[in-house]
Amino acid sequence: MPLPIGHSLAGYLTYLGVERDVTFRRWKIILLYLFCANLPDLDILPGFLMGLPNRYHHGISHSLGFAILAGMLVILYKRWRGHGHLLRSLSITSGLYFTHVLLDCLIVDTSFPYGVQLLWPLSSQYVISPVLLFPTVYKANTSGAFLGSLFQFGNLKLIGVELLYFLPLVGAAHLILRRRRERP
Numbered sequence: 001m002p003l004p005i006g007h008s009l010a011g012y013l014t015y016l017g018v019e020r021d022v023t024f025r026r027w028k029i030i031l032l033y034l035f036c037a038n039l040p041d042l043d044i045l046p047g048f049l050m051g052l053p054n055r056y057h058h059g060i061s062h063s064l065g066f067a068i069l070a071g072m073l074v075i076l077y078k079r080w081r082g083h084g085h086l087l088r089s090l091s092i093t094s095g096l097y098f099t100h101v102l103l104d105c106l107i108v109d110t111s112f113p114y115g116v117q118l119l120w121p122l123s124s125q126y127v128i129s130p131v132l133l134f135p136t137v138y139k140a141n142t143s144g145a146f147l148g149s150l151f152q153f154g155n156l157k158l159i160g161v162e163l164l165y166f167l168p169l170v171g172a173a174h175l176i177l178r179r180r181r182e183r184p
């Protein structure tokens, strides 16, 4: 996984690209985008509770099938609450989720099986990009050491790379939006 910083910036970029009214006053909407952009990594929780946080990480939770499932759950919730724009909600939620999965295909993976189950349920094969853009994330295999391991020095490199990729894109998106607003 890129760290939550990278996934959150990707979610924020999606927010800037998709929403018409993009102000920080809509912080609850922004938080929803960031939540969906990080959602697949909740697969760490069940393993974490069992003492092995990586046990289910990058399995079927990181797949096209789960991306669609997440969108369907949002649709069910919105229908229950009587809200509209269901197709839009489906595409945004599933899009954010699947973008996370695709980003995870681009990171150096040092533990077998490499990559994620990208196309599950169509295929159970693990997929990793032939071109890797992110250095590996250092994380412990036991719950006791897991959270502390995320703060080790090696992960600073990954944070730096994530900021290097995403901050210029966020800056450019803000610039484009500002110019668009100022256009007569």
Ligand SMILES: [Zn+2]
Residues within 6 Å of the ligand: 001, 002, 040, 041, 062, 100, 104
């Ligand atoms: Zn992930």
